[in-house]
Amino acid sequence: EVQLVESGGGLVQAGGSLRLSCVASGFSFDDYAVGWFRQAPGKEREEISTFSKRDGTTFYSDSMKGRFTMSSDNARSTVYLQMNSLKPDDTAIYHCAAEPLMGRKITGALAPWGYDYWGQGTQVTVSS
DSSP states (O other): OOEEEEEOOEEEETTOOEEEEEEEESSOTTTEEEEEEEEOTTSOOEEEEEEETTTTEEEEOGGGTTTEEEEEEGGGTEEEEEEOSOOGGGOEEEEEEEEEOTTOOOOSOOOGGGOSEEOOOEEEEEEO
């Protein structure tokens, strides 16, 4: 059974940093893409990054490049999202998600509809 649990959110001052964690279970990183997403109230979910251990690639949406970095600890089945230089506009619920790779090649950060399995999310609030 695929399960994803996020943690690490909280309140941070603008310009600060947070590192989010997503602990995965029920699947292997060799077979799934794992991504980070965020959703602010009244807005659609937007992709942040997509990681494929199989392909050895990590892709970021254009708006997230530079400030956000995704990494993984494969032995602990955990992915991270390091967020630096946070802005109030980064305030959102942050989710991790997983999708079976099957035969497809990951060529960019996948949109939310590209994922089947989702964590519950962790709230990030950035104050002015």
